[in-house]
Amino acid sequence: MNYPNKKKQFEKSTTTSKLGMTLEADINLTNLYYLEKNIAVIHKKPTPVQVVKVNYPSRNKAKITEAYYKTPSTTDYNGIYRSKYIDFDCKETNQKTSLPLSNIHKHQQQHLKDIHVQGGIAFLIVHFKKHQKYFLMPYLVLKPFFDQEINRQSIPYETFVSQGYEIPFGLMPRLDYLKVIDQFLIV
Amino acid sequence: MNYPNKKKQFEKSTTTSKLGMTLEADINLTNLYYLEKNIAVIHKKPTPVQVVKVNYPSRNKAKITEAYYKTPSTTDYNGIYRSKYIDFDCKETNQKTSLPLSNIHKHQQQHLKDIHVQGGIAFLIVHFKKHQKYFLMPYLVLKPFFDQEINRQSIPYETFVSQGYEIPFGLMPRLDYLKVIDQFLIV
Numbered sequence: 001m002n003y004p005n006k007k008k009q010f011e012k013s014t015t016t017s018k019l020g021m022t023l024e025a026d027i028n029l030t031n032l033y034y035l036e037k038n039i040a041v042i043h044k045k046p047t048p049v050q051v052v053k054v055n056y057p058s059r060n061k062a063k064i065t066e067a068y069y070k071t072p073s074t075t076d077y078n079g080i081y082r083s084k085y086i087d088f089d090c091k092e093t094n095q096k097t098s099l100p101l102s103n104i105h106k107h108q109q110q111h112l113k114d115i116h117v118q119g120g121i122a123f124l125i126v127h128f129k130k131h132q133k134y135f136l137m138p139y140l141v142l143k144p145f146f147d148q149e150i151n152r153q154s155i156p157y158e159t160f161v162s163q164g165y166e167i168p169f170g171l172m173p174r175l176d177y178l179k180v181i182d183q184f185l186i187v
Numbered sequence: 188m189n190y191p192n193k194k195k196q197f198e199k200s201t202t203t204s205k206l207g208m209t210l211e212a213d214i215n216l217t218n219l220y221y222l223e224k225n226i227a228v229i230h231k232k233p234t235p236v237q238v239v240k241v242n243y244p245s246r247n248k249a250k251i252t253e254a255y256y257k258t259p260s261t262t263d264y265n266g267i268y269r270s271k272y273i274d275f276d277c278k279e280t281n282q283k284t285s286l287p288l289s290n291i292h293k294h295q296q297q298h299l300k301d302i303h304v305q306g307g308i309a310f311l312i313v314h315f316k317k318h319q320k321y322f323l324m325p326y327l328v329l330k331p332f333f334d335q336e337i338n339r340q341s342i343p344y345e346t347f348v349s350q351g352y353e354i355p356f357g358l359m360p361r362l363d364y365l366k367v368i369d370q371f372l373i374v
Contacts, residue, residue: 045232047233061255066250080274082306
């Protein structure tokens with residue numbers, strides 16, 4: 001496992017004064033921590049690729065020589081925690097005042113809804129880089145924006161502050177989003 | 188949605204006297220049926236690919252020119268049904284008397300165990316092509332083989348018949364494995 005050395009990570013994040021690497025890398029490290037501590041089993045799905053051409057230079061090795069990235073049909077992350085089905089996607093933005101809805105594909109919106117309807121815990125984790133803040137946004141807070149009951153093209157930063165749950169950035173795990181779920185979402 | 192025309196499918200499967208296409212295709216059609224009927228949300232994960240080289244022939248289009256298939260670190264399928272976390276893999280074999288354990292990667296065995304420990308429903312769906320039979324095998328039936336408490340390199344066909352649950356092959360859905368889960372696994 002590539003779980004990083006505690007000290008090294010700490011030095012890195014303090015000397016560069018950058019909070020974390022990318023959100024995806026931070027979530028992946030967090031999930032690895034959860035897995036190794038038997039807290040939860042949550043994995044990132046592979047990026048979907050449309051393979052067009054494959055060569056076989058040797059008998060056992062297939063070499064893909066033409067392929068294209070596909071739009072994912074679901075969210076990137078899912079798994080199980082305390083017997084509950086967990087499903088989410090991560091979004092990072094340089095915007096200060098809002099998260100554009102165009103960052104959340106229509107099929108991802110539909111997927112989060114499908115999961116919520118089935119009784120799963122569906123949400124987004126959003127990183128506002130300029131504020132250095134991370135928020136967990138449950139589906140029900142996002143729903144009026146997805147369904148255009150609130151007629152806007154973006155979700156205001158104030159909505160994150162007032163209706164979302166802030167995830168503190170830490171050392172181990174980096175982004176303890178399951179603690180937020182413990183407090184607010186599982187009753 | 189590419190859900191096939193009922194009549195066409197029926198003709199195809201009867202005229203060729205082949206049961207289904209491949210197991211994966213049959214499961215994917217079954218999952219699409221579940222999704223459209225709001226019965227469950229279960230998706231196949233994309234096949235993981237290690238991308239080595241990407242070209243950008245035009246500004247918006249990334250063309251992958253060198254990539255390799257990676258070994259999946261989990262099972263291929265997961266999702267939610269009746270608020271329960273579901274996780275499984277599909278295996279197809281031409282063997283008559285047993286399923287070789289080598290068909291189930293060590294990390295897949297570990298993943299099924301992790302899911303079971305977290306309270307999820309973990310299993311395999313196995314197609315014995317020569318018998319034209321499909322079985323759902325819960326993790327607990329597989330466990331003694333995975334852990335080598337039963338000291339064999341394969342799981343005997345009799346174990347499937349006596350301890351597994353047969354999934355009848357149908358028209359819509361093709362392989363109604365959630366019905367098996369209704370009957371036997373959710374209490």
